[in-house]
Amino acid sequence: MHEDDIAAMMRALGHPVRLEILRIVSTRSENCCCNDVTDCLSLAQSTVSQHLKVLLDAGVIERQAQGTRNNYRVRTDRLDQFNAAVGAYLGKLGPSASACDRGLQPAS
Incomplete structure (x- = not known):
């Protein structure tokens, strides 16, 4: 997973809603539509739709059209990739990582 993908997923997951x-x-x-989500939250359907779009664009969820409804499902494969990438990336930022491992120039 590229850093751009990691950042996009972090932005998408960075909102409590x-x-x-x-x-x-x-x-x-597997048949979770926007109305199902709206029923659980005290938000307008249009607001929920916008949040679903952000998650969809980041690849966190996927959409499948079924008649006039769009059903959403979590992309567990992408979340697994994200988890592994973030873990590997953050591991390079720890105190034991050298400046070169973190992409920094050594102090002169």
Whole structure:
């Protein structure tokens, strides 16, 4: 996973409402639509739709059209990749990492 992908997913997951939407979608069956999420939150349908779009654009969820409804599902493969990438990236930032490992120039 590239740094741009990591940053996009961090931005998408960096809002409390989107984290709650992700939790709702993950606990539903594969047929979770915008109205299902709206029923669980005290937000307008248009607001929930915008948050779903951010999650969709970042690759955190996927959409499948079923008639006139769009159903959403968490992309666990992408979250697994994100988890591994962030873990590896943050591991390079620890105190034991050298300046070169962190992409910094050594002090002169």
